[in-house]
Amino acid sequence: MRIILIILLFSLIVLFHELGHFIFAKRSGIGVIEFAVGMGPKVFSIERGGTAYSFRLIPIGGFVAMEGEDGAEAEVEENSFGSKTVWQRMQTIAAGPIFNIILTVILLIPVFFYMGSPTNKIDSVMNNMPAYEVGIKAGDVIEKVNGKTVTNGTEVSEAITAAGNKEMSITLDRDGKTVEVKVTPKEQDGRNMVGIQYVMEKSIFGSIKRAFSATYQMTVRMLQFIGQLFTGNLPMKVTEAVSGPVGVISIVNDASQAGAINVVYVMAVISLNLGILNLLPIPALDGFRILMLIIELLRGGKKFNPEKEGMVNFIGFMLLIGFTIFVTYNDVLKLIK
Incomplete structure (x- = not known):
């Protein structure tokens, strides 16, 4: 039951990420085909304002499907993703990671209020x-x-x-x-x-101030860690420094045994990790799409070939899957030891 609860909590973090994309897509006039809670087959769905709001069978995360998001209908439909300005598309993509950073602050406020x-x-x-x-x-x-x-x-x-x-x-x-x-x-x-x-x-104002300060400090440390990861200057092995889904569940499980407030703190750290990592300019991540939009802006609005960009994203996605399998394998080895 604890593991199921952990998965649901992690899903809320992913869902908050998708909520950012959804809100800014709507603000920019981009058609949202579906806003889904969970993955897999639909269990329930209702349509409002041209968007299907659905619950799916597997309660893990969620997703937002936007009109022309993959570039196939880039300039065909007025409400497609590709028909919007670079700024509108950029803020829609960046909203997901930024919402995760905002969620970090929100989660840390009760943590610091509890601590004082x-x-x-x-x-x-x-x-x-x-x-x-x-x-x-x-x-x-x-x-x-x-x-x-x-x-x-x-x-x-x-x-x-x-x-x-x-x-x-x-x-x-x-x-x-x-x-x-x-x-x-x-x-x-x-x-x-x-x-x-x-x-x-115990002070609400003090807790809010500390939540912002802690988020900033964790962000700096996280960026330093990423820099060390890419330069090979980590003070430890990569296998010891990173964790996949199994490792994350194990960490949250350990935190849950020390009390609910520890779980909230760990979830805040995970949310910040998701936000920062998604802003990295790596194919298949939001940061890469933002980078492409910046380059498009520098090229005077000239768009990239959507098929080529899609291929780069696909290759990046496969590499990320491979890396996830690698760290998950190491997570399992750690648990066995």
Whole structure:
């Protein structure tokens, strides 16, 4: 039952992606033949405004079928995909991945609200860490770091990271009195730390801010990872660094045992992965279609041969299928071990 729930949750991520395509196709006047929830044979279908809204037998993902999307009716029908401007087509294609990024932010908001946002008041100090050694205590309120005013724990952590391993000054409010200490951060697990934990406060505004910040930071790390993947500079083997469907289900399954909020967080990460990867200019992905549209724009609106473009996309799709089989095989090996 847990695996079935995981598959349904993953399907919602895919469905949200397709919803982005659907909304912007409608906005651009592109005819949408069908908006389907699930795959396989139709179970139920109803038509509204020229679009068939259907539920299909296999509850995995969904799809949007647009008029002339494959270029066969590029300029024949007024409401076909190919008859629209480059900008209209580009925003329709880009909407899917962008919706996944938006979904990441939406999913992270309840996660950070549950966790709470770090205030600038110290909850505890870790033994044998720099903060402990210079006399920082629980209950102290951090007002300034290196002379710069801070209002929450996130700003304090950013200031500590920026300081590196150099000595820094921290101004504290201790029972109404101002206390200034000098402390040198210590590197631990790849991060500069002084060994303090903050009092957490549940705040909608703070959760929204942290959701946007976390999405940005994860995006940067993801792009760095993709760069390392293509340059061969990964600090680990490719088989250890990437996972396919089996590996993803295993990760979410492990997270579910730690609580629902962990599942929501992992789903947010998966949604961001789907969004970023789909924006890569790789044949068969949305990013490649966006690249083709940019080149079309630079060529003064001259379209590519749809058959040749379709062939490139088909080859790319087959390569992606092959790569998926490869990582799935490795996922199974990991589970066996």
